[in-house]
Amino acid sequence: MPPTPQPLHLHVPEPTGRPGQATDFSYLHLSPAGAVRRPELDATPASTADLAFTLVRVLDDVGTAVGPWAPPHDAALLRRGLRAMMKTRAFDAKMLLAQRQKKISFYMQCLGEEAIATAHALALSPGDMCFPTYRQQGLLLARDDVPMAELMCQLMSNARDPMLGRQLPVMYSYKRAGFFSISGNLATQFIQAVGWAMASAIKGDSKIASAWIGDGATAESDFHTALTFAHVYRAPVILNVVNNQWAISTFQAIAGGESTTFAARGVGSGIAALRVDGNDFLAVLSASRWAAERARRNLGPTLIEWLTYRAGAHSTSDDPSRYRPADDAQHFPLGDPIARLRQHLTRQGDWSDDEHGQVQQALDAEVAAALKEAERHGGALVDGHVPPIETMFEGVYKDMPAHLREQLRQARQEI
Amino acid sequence: MTMIQALRSAMDVMLERDPNVVVYGQDVGYFGGVFRCTEGLQAKHGRSRVFDAPISEGGIVGTAVGMAAYGLRPVVEVQFADYFYPASDQIVSEAARLRYRSAGDFTAPLTIRMPCGGGIYGGQTHSQSPEALFTHVCGLRTVMPSNPYDAKGLLIASIENDDPVIFLEPKRLYNGPFDGHHDRPVVPWSQHALGEVPEGHYTVPLDTAAVFRPGRQVTVLTYGTMVFVSEAAAQEAGIDAEIIDLRSLWPLDLPAIVASVKKTGRCVVVHEATRTSGFGAELAALVQEHCFYHLEAPIERVTGWDTPYPHALEWNYFPGPARVAAALRRAMET
Ligand SMILES: Cc1ncc(C[n+]2csc(CCOP(=O)(O)OP(=O)(O)O)c2C)c(N)n1
Numbered sequence: 001m002p003p004t005p006q007p008l009h010l011h012v013p014e015p016t017g018r019p020g021q022a023t024d025f026s027y028l029h030l031s032p033a034g035a036v037r038r039p040e041l042d043a044t045p046a047s048t049a050d051l052a053f054t055l056v057r058v059l060d061d062v063g064t065a066v067g068p069w070a071p072p073h074d075a076a077l078l079r080r081g082l083r084a085m086m087k088t089r090a091f092d093a094k095m096l097l098a099q100r101q102k103k104i105s106f107y108m109q110c111l112g113e114e115a116i117a118t119a120h121a122l123a124l125s126p127g128d129m130c131f132p133t134y135r136q137q138g139l140l141l142a143r144d145d146v147p148m149a150e151l152m153c154q155l156m157s158n159a160r161d162p163m164l165g166r167q168l169p170v171m172y173s174y175k176r177a178g179f180f181s182i183s184g185n186l187a188t189q190f191i192q193a194v195g196w197a198m199a200s201a202i203k204g205d206s207k208i209a210s211a212w213i214g215d216g217a218t219a220e221s222d223f224h225t226a227l228t229f230a231h232v233y234r235a236p237v238i239l240n241v242v243n244n245q246w247a248i249s250t251f252q253a254i255a256g257g258e259s260t261t262f263a264a265r266g267v268g269s270g271i272a273a274l275r276v277d278g279n280d281f282l283a284v285l286s287a288s289r290w291a292a293e294r295a296r297r298n299l300g301p302t303l304i305e306w307l308t309y310r311a312g313a314h315s316t317s318d319d320p321s322r323y324r325p326a327d328d329a330q331h332f333p334l335g336d337p338i339a340r341l342r343q344h345l346t347r348q349g350d351w352s353d354d355e356h357g358q359v360q361q362a363l364d365a366e367v368a369a370a371l372k373e374a375e376r377h378g379g380a381l382v383d384g385h386v387p388p389i390e391t392m393f394e395g396v397y398k399d400m401p402a403h404l405r406e407q408l409r410q411a412r413q414e415i
Numbered sequence: 416m417t418m419i420q421a422l423r424s425a426m427d428v429m430l431e432r433d434p435n436v437v438v439y440g441q442d443v444g445y446f447g448g449v450f451r452c453t454e455g456l457q458a459k460h461g462r463s464r465v466f467d468a469p470i471s472e473g474g475i476v477g478t479a480v481g482m483a484a485y486g487l488r489p490v491v492e493v494q495f496a497d498y499f500y501p502a503s504d505q506i507v508s509e510a511a512r513l514r515y516r517s518a519g520d521f522t523a524p525l526t527i528r529m530p531c532g533g534g535i536y537g538g539q540t541h542s543q544s545p546e547a548l549f550t551h552v553c554g555l556r557t558v559m560p561s562n563p564y565d566a567k568g569l570l571i572a573s574i575e576n577d578d579p580v581i582f583l584e585p586k587r588l589y590n591g592p593f594d595g596h597h598d599r600p601v602v603p604w605s606q607h608a609l610g611e612v613p614e615g616h617y618t619v620p621l622d623t624a625a626v627f628r629p630g631r632q633v634t635v636l637t638y639g640t641m642v643f644v645s646e647a648a649a650q651e652a653g654i655d656a657e658i659i660d661l662r663s664l665w666p667l668d669l670p671a672i673v674a675s676v677k678k679t680g681r682c683v684v685v686h687e688a689t690r691t692s693g694f695g696a697e698l699a700a701l702v703q704e705h706c707f708y709h710l711e712a713p714i715e716r717v718t719g720w721d722t723p724y725p726h727a728l729e730w731n732y733f734p735g736p737a738r739v740a741a742a743l744r745r746a747m748e749t
Contacts, residue, residue, distance in 0.1 A: 131481070164518045173517035180484065181517035185508040191474055192509070195481025195489075202437060202463050202487065209481070221501070225474035232469055395515045396554050398522070398577040401622065401666035 013253035033060035034067025052263035052273040058282035063343035075350040084142040085114040112311030115281040115337035118142040123288035131180045131193035148370035156379030165387040187220035197237035208236040208295040216247020227269035236295035239303040244310035249323040266303030278306030279334040281341040416612040421563035425570035440492030472502035483523040496531035497540040510579040511554030530586040542724040544688035550665040557664040559583040561642040562609035568619030585639040594647035595735035624668035630657035633681035648739035680711040690718040712749035715742040
């Protein structure tokens with residue numbers, strides 16, 4: 001007699017911590033700082049399999065840089081990095097406030113994730129192109145040539161908005177700063193980055209591309225497509241997966257993170273992969289440099305999973321206390337990126353509490369001044385400023401076709 | 416030249432003229448395409464200019480958007496128009512919007528070639544005419560040639576155009592004109608005046624229609640294979656129809672349409688695609704809006720039925736000359 005069949009059941013992953021509970025972070029599988037090896041630049045993708053399941057870390061619990069991934073000591077660069085992270089956080093804080101004050105309609109902060117974009121930016125070269133999501137403002141704020149006021153003008157859709165009021169706040173585009181136009185459709189930019197990198201290779205250029213995606217969006221088909229094309233054509237691209245554990249209310253296990261890693265997808269696709277402490281500025285800098293160097297030397301793409309935690313709400317339209325513990329971020333074992341680099345620099349004698357206070361004050365003043373400057377140009381919400389009506393019809397095509405000229409005429413008449 | 420040779424010649428000319436032009440897609444490289452449209456191009460221009468791609472329409476169009484953002488001018492192929500759906504997001508949300516959303520910071524000057532249309536026993540997924548899904552998208556240009564001369568000139572113009580272009584190729588016309596009489600032998604393009612194609616560079620401007628057959632009694636608005644079907648229908652019905660080959664579906668040549676309908680006072684719209692919310696609905700609306708006081712009869716639409724494209728009932732589905740002729744007669748009766 002055949003055995004009686006057992007009823008099947010559907011597995012639906014759940015986070016361990018819901019509101020009122022404590023998250024069990026043991027699922028992260030952390031490695032101690034300094035414990036993970038640093039492979040040769042020309043390592044084969046298959047040989048990086050172990051790195052996809054461990055965690056590259058440089059800073060230990062007391063702020064010492066240890067192990068093979070510790071970058072050569074460069075106090076000036078790290079001080080610049082700390083300032084960039086603090087600037088990003090100050091900018092976010094001010095813009096959150098501006099949203100509450102109804103100066104802007106919407107905002108997305110990157111609280112807790114500042115190290116990833118800012119350190120990565122410092123590892124790239126002029127001319128490289130990033131294909132960011134809406135949570136890599138650090139790529140822009142790490143630079144000195146992108147005025148904060150200009151970003152704020154975009155957020156306010158005002159007369160100086162480079163996007164002419166066409167885009168939702170935070171959907172910046174900065175070609176001259178190597179920052180591709182942000183799209184509302186998740187994951188689309190991941191495969192575009194691969195195409196950009198292929199183009200650079202086709203032309204015999206020396207520029208590389210850097211692609212960005214969140215843990216949740218890895219479930220989109222463009223993620224898989226990007227891995228396939230990057231592998232097939234050995235495209236000079238860094239494929240960054242920012243695993244901040246959450247996609248709005250959805251825990252990363254629902255994106256496919258349970259009992260595996262996002263870095264593992266790289267190895268499975270024939271792409272060298274690293275899993276890196278995203279709150280460790282030195283590890284981010286070092287891993288980014290490794291991947292950039294590989295790409296630049298025609299050694300192929302690298303996928304990096306940055307392990308971090310989305311400390312803030314998903315957006316100004318989100319209330320995380322409805323789906324996760326209120327104090328979750330404080331218990332995240334990788335801590336806070338700013339506190340950790342500050343501890344390191346202080347320990348090295350390259351930073352002090354005094355200086356920290358002064359820099360913080362100066363940045364707060366700089367952000368406040370930038371907002372004042374931006375506000376001088378009005379805004380859709382503050383003074384009802386809207387761009388001239390023809391900007392709605394221009395730029396759909398290179399030249400305005402007859403039907404849009406006609407619709408512009410109608411709009412002028414009817415509105 | 417056949418239409419296949421004309422399209423190949425257009426790509427050859429552009430690969431030669433513009434070092435930023437690249438051509439890729441499934442089976443496009445070494446093999447030269449399942450329809451031979453890219454035969455020999457890889458051998459001539461090299462693997463970094465003409466190459467094979469993985470079977471991923473989203474990946475093909477997505478990389479093309481990235482390449483275009485870099486400054487290249489990609490000409491990519493989707494093997495059958497029936498298979499563009501996986502690339503919808505990249506076409507609609509990305510290629511079409513890039514210039515607008517970035518206020519010109521980035522642009523997407525790419526051309527997406529897709530063999531389309533039925534009449535070849537292609538069944539449900541080798542026969543579709545999805546043009547209405549593109550004409551509805553702001554920021555896209557949608558183009559469909561009906562003969563080798565236009566095919567080459569329009570493809571060169573599309574590649575040179577800085578807007579994203581959906582270039583639909585009626586595969587039933589690849590080797591010769593087809594008037595819907597499937598029981599008769601195919602006449603090759605070599606015996607047709609429009610099969611005469613210059614070797615070098617020339618363009619057929621976008622946004623301009625062609626009067627394929629001048630006439631005085633009724634205007635037929637059509638494109639692709641239906642141009643020849645309409646011609647046969649007019650002849651068989653003995654009606655002096657003016658057949659307009661739109662060539663550029665959107666943006667289109669409104670003045671040419673309006674001038675013709677105002678002259679004839681009657682209009683029949685003909686396309687292979689399904690009827691409801693098809694491109695013919697837009698054409699009928701435009702004619703109604705711009706020619707209302709000149710119309711002497713209701714606007715007729717002859718289209719594919721609102722069903723998936725069948726296999727066995729190919730010729731009951733395909734709007735052949737008999738159905739078009741009947742519509743021409745109806746238009747003349749009122
Ligand atoms: C194609 C698509 N589907 C859904 C959304 C709505 N949406 C915006 S952000 C988001 C969550 C993304 O999460 P993740 O990729 O983990 O990035 P994070 O927000 O955590 O940085 C969703 C579902 C969208 N923008 N695009």
